Amino acid sequence: MSEPRTEAPFGRRLAPLEANRELGAYRLLAVRDPDGPTNPRPGQFYMLATAEGWGADGERPYVPRAFSYARARGDGTLEFLLEAVGPGTERLGRVSAGESLWLTGPLGVGFRVATDPKARHLLVGGGIGVAPIVCLSDELGERGEVLLGFRTAAHAEAATLFDHPAALATDDGSAGRAALVTELLRERLDRSGGEPAVYACGPPPMLEAVRAICAERDVPAQLALESGMACGFGACFGCVAPTRNGYVRLCVDGPVLDAADLDSALFAGAGH
Numbered sequence: 001m002s003e004p005r006t007e008a009p010f011g012r013r014l015a016p017l018e019a020n021r022e023l024g025a026y027r028l029l030a031v032r033d034p035d036g037p038t039n040p041r042p043g044q045f046y047m048l049a050t051a052e053g054w055g056a057d058g059e060r061p062y063v064p065r066a067f068s069y070a071r072a073r074g075d076g077t078l079e080f081l082l083e084a085v086g087p088g089t090e091r092l093g094r095v096s097a098g099e100s101l102w103l104t105g106p107l108g109v110g111f112r113v114a115t116d117p118k119a120r121h122l123l124v125g126g127g128i129g130v131a132p133i134v135c136l137s138d139e140l141g142e143r144g145e146v147l148l149g150f151r152t153a154a155h156a157e158a159a160t161l162f163d164h165p166a167a168l169a170t171d172d173g174s175a176g177r178a179a180l181v182t183e184l185l186r187e188r189l190d191r192s193g194g195e196p197a198v199y200a201c202g203p204p205p206m207l208e209a210v211r212a213i214c215a216e217r218d219v220p221a222q223l224a225l226e227s228g229m230a231c232g233f234g235a236c237f238g239c240v241a242p243t244r245n246g247y248v249r250l251c252v253d254g255p256v257l258d259a260a261d262l263d264s265a266l267f268a269g270a271g272h
């Protein structure tokens with residue numbers, strides 16, 4: 001099952017930086033993209049690179065990097081939550097006033113919201129994977145229950161992005177409950193009422209735990225997966241992932257896949 005992709009305009013476009021601010025262990029980037037589509041789907045992503053200084057350090061980073069958008073404001077502003085883990089994310093985290101980003105997108109297939117009026121929407125985000133959960137929570141409003149897990153209180157600062165209350169867990173107990181976010185999910189699923197529908201994004205072990213918990217209970221789940229992406233639009237086959245129906249390219253067939261189509265969310269090249 002897949003829904004039509006939002007058609008990305010052909011080619012890349014320059015998006016001037018509006019803001020780059022620290023958010024605990026992460027950074028929040030806002031760029032102006034007035035000519036891009038105003039209707040990306042939560043879970044879709046953009047390929048980003050800085051206009052200046054990309055490839056400057058021994059040609060690294062070379063290709064652009066993939067980012068889920070956290071918010072698309074109606075005025076043409078896009079917000080991205082970023083964790084610096086290597087040369088691309090470090091360079092992007094250092095963009096300053098007056099600089100612009102090269103941007104392609106929105107790309108891929110995002111989350112598909114269950115239409116059953118009895119659906120109990122459970123949104124599960126882990127670490128930097130909370131980015132697409134922000135815009136999904138905006139869309140669902142009070143109908144979506146948000147469960148967030150982070151390593152520490154510094155990472156949990158990202159929970160302040162949510163307009164609706166979210167249940168919080170950290171690995172070290174420095175904010176919210178000392179627990180894994182999957183424990184919060186298990187508790188919610190053990191409560192009766194409604195037809196649970198789970199939407200998740202986070203590190204591969206978290207996604208695999210979500211997949212297994214939902215499979216045990218026969219609860220439908222959609223997982224936003226990651227793999228190395230060089231092009232973002234189906235050309236390089238760098239992002240292939242194994243499913244029960246054969247290999248798919250996560251950039252065009254995903255990154256959001258039905259958990260029921262996966263034997264495991266842990267596959268070679270998945271996430272970090």
Ligand SMILES: Cc1cc2nc3c(=O)[nH]c(=O)nc-3n(C[C@H](O)[C@H](O)[C@H](O)COP(=O)(O)OP(=O)(O)OC[C@H]3O[C@@H](n4cnc5c(N)ncnc54)[C@H](O)[C@@H]3O)c2cc1C
Nearest residue numbers: 065066067068081082083086087088089131226227228271
């Ligand atoms: C669809 C999608 C959405 C994403 N959304 C976000 C987001 O909202 N915010 C954010 O901070 N990051 C996001 N990422 C991850 C981000 O693209 C990577 O962290 C980034 O490409 C790393 O580049 P780098 O040059 O900083 O580090 P690199 O040196 O390229 O990578 C650092 C380490 O991470 C591994 N790695 C890098 N990218 C990936 C990947 N995609 N999958 C598996 N392993 C990888 C590398 O093998 C290396 O070990 C997303 C990735 C995808 C595919």
Ligand code: FES
Nearest residue numbers: 232234236237251
């Ligand atoms: S990233 Fe190139 S085919 Fe998916």
